[in-house]
Amino acid sequence: MAPADQQPQPSATTPLLSIRNIAKSFGKTSVLRDISLDVAAGEFLTILGESGSGKTTLLRIIAGFESADFGEVWMAGERLDTMPPYKRRVNTVFQHYALFPHLTVFENVAYGLQIAGRAKSEIEQRVTEALARVKMSSFAAARPANISGGQQQRVALARALINQPKLLLLDEPLSALDANLRRQMQIELKSMQREVGISFVFVTHDQDEAMVMSDRIALLRMGQLEQVATPREIYRYPATAYAAQFIGHTNLLRAEVKSGLARSHSLSWSTSLPDGPALFSLRPEDIRPASGAASAVSFRGRVKQRVFHGATELLQVESGDLLLTIRIAGKEQTAGELQLEFFTQDAVLVRESAVRT
Amino acid sequence: MFSRTYRAVITLPPVTWVAMFLLVPYILMFCYSFWSVSSLQVIVHSCSLANYRELLSKSVYLQTLFRSMWIAARVTLFSLLLGYPLAYYVSFQSGKRKDLLYQLVIIPLWVSYLVRAYAWKTVLGSDGVLNTLLQYIHVSQHPLGFLLYSPFAVVLTLTHIYTPFTFLPIYASLERIPRNLIEASHDLGASSWQTFRTVILPLSVPGVLAGATFAFVLSLGDFLAPLLLGGPSGIMISNIVVSLFGAAYNWPLGAAISFCMLAIVVGLLFFSERLEKKWSFR
Incomplete structure (x- = not known):
């Protein structure tokens, strides 16, 4: 059945991120089996799956917190999976934000620049800009414990973007927020991604969230990809019974x-x-x-x-x-x-x- | 929620306990410190500041007090230098052996203090293990005298005894650091050393302060290690207090010294509590 209203596939040129035949087991349980996936430059790709599908493990392999048993990860012509996490031009927004509790909002956002040894004036300027972009300027001196979940979320985003990564990984960043705030943040995140123009790899178990935000969805089930397609395509032409039932x-x-x-x-x-x-x-x-x-x-x-x-x-x-x-x-x-x-x-x-x- | 009678009944035992065994003795000691001993070896209940004056005027007391604090400071420093890396290793690097290693650090606490102090005596003595070994491998011709009956021996023994006391709070504070903070630090480009310096160390400050307080306070008041291993040059303030309450029969002066130490310790606890509060961000 040839889909008539199928969205064009993201550019066929070399992808930004290329995951090749990744496999991972924890002890005897196989978590990921032979995952191959490309992410184009500027693309918003969602890895969608139930808990235990291996989606977070896949993200952690890209970030470097977990090493794959088999397979390779390449980014912009560079082998990524053999590098330590701090050398990868990839940044992460963690599930519970992981803001440093002993640093202020400003210092949290400045952390990446400070580590990179940037000049004080440059740090000052870029952090001020980054905080303005996420509307957190007035909280610069606050500590993470004294701001709300949605605000922590924004700070985490600003902190992850400050080093201008080529790729941003987001591990269920909205799961801790209540429904209304979540919907608002979905839209904010999406427009932020368009604005900065970098690739986002977003992990979630929420199919609505995936549909709203993604350019493409990679549906993961028990460590294998069920289908990788645009939201429209995956909804209109689900490849498998599971894809059809999980999405809508x-x-x-x-x-x-x-x-x-x-x-x-x-x-x-x-x-x-x-x-x-x-x-x-x-x-x-x-x-x-x-x-x-x-x-x-x-x-x-x-x-x-x-x-x-x-x-x-x-x-x-x-x-x-x-x-x-x-x-x-x-x-x-x-x-x-x-x-x-x-x-x-x-x-x-x-x-x-x-x-x- | 609970009735007043119930609350009164439930709080009575601990309050009585603290009053009987802590407050009353302290008040007594405080009173004693203003009394004096007559030439007939009878304690005279007349108030004066004579004991405190004697304490400040006789250099032996102040010298010993400062030596005790200096010994306690060294013990604190060495306990931290041993305890912190140990706690760091057990918390972050030990993997599956974590529980075993933790137990191994704790086990010495179950062994009697005396046994451990005597153990050092057999190691450091002039025909002890260390001296025999040094002579056997021809590092030294004669037994090294400074090993035993010296402040060195006291510092060494107290460091051995109080390292677990610094280890425990530091370990607890390291365990409380969410691991995703360390991942976030690496993610933002920090190497392991930078992560330690900028994330792990600042977040473990409360544990370090608690551990340092333990080591300092406990070793400042110690009298067994100097008694067994200190020799004349390793005498600490508690040894003086013990002799004043014993052979010298000058309870009032002993009480005055004890009260000074109590004031130092309470001041220190108060100070470290304040610092700990300042450094905890939860």
């Missing part, structure tokens, strides 16, 4: 293809796939009340349950022995029996996700 809601339809016709329970639709079993993902919003379009697959369903979400409403619909989730506009009237339809191109073929232990 979906209906997985287990079908049997026989001479150009896919059949799943009481539903059937035409397909160009060869004969055999196939798995399809059909998004809830792609099923809608029938409009009588000739090309659509039409069927009857009975509403079992409804969950109101404001703008939209999620319905559990039973059709024969099939239970489907559908999303309709919150204003629509729904009750009892419904005539529903979907277009065959919206039923996306996905791979089974491998079961691993």
Whole structure:
């Protein structure tokens, strides 16, 4: 199935960061298996995964706090994974910010420049600018313990950017903030990234966050990449059943293809796939009340349950022995029996996700 | 939350304990320090500052007090120089052997003080282990006399005894440093040495202060090590106090000296408490 509205891939020229065949185990548990991933200059790439998927370990390997058992990391033509962390032109925003408690906000941000032995006047000027950019100028003399989580977040960002790294790593930097502040910081982070124009590698377990901020998402599951694609593409054309389920809601339809016709329970639709079993993902919003379009697959369903979400409403619909989730506009009237339809191109073929232990 | 009676009952035992065994003796000692001993070896309950005057006028007391402080200062310095690297190693570098090493540092604390002091006696004596070895390998012809019955022996023994007391608070303060701060420092370009100097050392200052206070206060008041290993030149202020309360039978003067030491120690504790507060950022 050729995606029609697929976003163009980030520039095909040499990537800024190139992760090649990285593998890592802790004792007998394999945490990362054969990860290869490129990050383009100026790209916002999110490594998305559940806890235990290995996303933080991958980030720590790029930063240099963990060494890979196998594989290489290259940045701008330079081998990175053999360098100690303090020599890498990579900076990190840590999960709990890791601000130095004995230094003031100003001194925290100045740390990188101080270590690099910059002149006092230069430090003064650059730190002042950096604090202004994150709107923390008035807190320059405060200690980290006396500012809020969101403010600490901003200081951590300013501190990590002060050395003008080529690549910024962010380890779930927003996870400690409450929902409203988090949404605000997502937008701030994204616009900051556009402004400074450096590559961000952002680790999160929050798929909404990944969708909002990323140029591309690398979906990690049990130490392997499920799919690497733009948010739009990964949502529209999930490669695997896991990708389809992890990012947004979906209906997985287990079908049997026989001479150009896919059949799943009481539903059937035409397909160009060869004969055999196939798995399809059909998004809830792609099923809608029938409009009588000739090309659509039409069927009857009975509403079992409804969950109101404001703008939209999620319905559990039973059709024969099939239970489907559908999303309709919150204003629509729904009750009892419904005539529903979907277009065959919206039923996306996905791979089974491998079961691993 | 709790009734007044309950709180009164629950606080009574500790308050009684402290009053009976700490406050009352101190008050008694304070009173004694103003009394005097008559020519008939009877303690006269008449108040005067004579004891304090004697303490300040006779050079032997002040000299011994300063020598004690000098010994305590050296013990403190050497305990820190031994205890800090040890604590740093156990906390940051020991990996899986951390618990074992920690126990090994603590174990000497379970061994009687006397045993450890006597052990040094057998090591440092003129026919002791060290002298025998030095003569055997022809480093020296005769037994080295300064090894035992000298301030050196006292400093060495006290350093051995009080190093675990500096190790413990330093180790605790190092363990409290979040490891991501060290990663953040490396991440910002700092080498291991720079990270130690700018992050680890400042954050461990409270532990260093607590350890230094332990070593100084405990060794300042020590009397067994100088008694067993100090010889005439290694006498410390507590030995004088012991003899004043014993053979010399001059409790009032002993009490006055004790009270001066108490004042020094309390002042020191107060000062180090203030400094520790200033250096803790949580």
